[in-house]
Amino acid sequence: MRALNEYIARAANKEDDCTGHFWEGRFKSQALLDESALAACMAYVDLNPVRAKIAKTPEASDHASIKYRINAARLGKTPKRLMPFAGNPRQEMPHGLPFTLPDYLQLVDITSRYIHPNKRGKVQHNLPSILERLNIEQEHWLTLTTQFETCFKHAAGKVTHLEQYAHNQHQQRVQGRQSAMRLLG
Incomplete structure (x- = not known):
């Protein structure tokens, strides 16, 4: 992301004849280290x-x-410009997202109903199957999907993945440890 941001910033600054960060503080790039993130x-x-x-x-x-x-x-296809869903996480994982489209759609639908309580129709409070597989509690999921950018700074994932990321990036501190422990177990 840093390389992409730098390229875009240089091109935009040249076009606008100015200097500075293109994205400023509004947009962030975060490494997603596991399926729950x-x-x-x-x-x-x-x-x-x-x-x-x-x-x-x-x-x-x-x-x-x-x-x-x-x-x-609806047309029985997979969008060509998006990563396909490959099913449940496992060894020898095929190329694709580690859950199914129906599970993801159900997850987003249920989450959207909790975000907007004035929306018609009520959803029962049982967890969708993907949350059970990822071992994320309902309240934590709602926090993650409504406050994701404030929960994690540069990387998101479980504590062990954050520790590996910090080590690989030669960081002395593991950022996001408290959020990971509280929200991702």
Whole structure:
């Protein structure tokens, strides 16, 4: 992300004849170190238009990956420009996201109903199967999908993955340890 940000910043600064950071402090790049961080970030991004009241439902969110996935699924296809779903995490994992499309759609739908209590229809309080597989509690999931950027700074994942990331990045401190322990177990 740093290399991409630098390239875009240089091009934009040259075009606008100015200097400085292109993204400033508004946009962040975070490493997603495991399946729970990946699922939380995907849902967070897919629900941004709903939280911003730009769309009433996730499937009505223009320019969100969930809409592309749903439209392709209706035609019995997988979107070519998005990573496909490959099923449950396991050894010898095929190339793709480590859960199924139906589980992800159910997860996003249930999460969106909890975010907007005024929305018609109530969802029962049983956890969707993906949360059980990822061992994330319902309250923690809601925190992750509504406050993802404030929970993690440069990387997101379970404590062991954050520790490995810090070691690989030659960082003396593990950032996000408290959020990881509290939210991801």
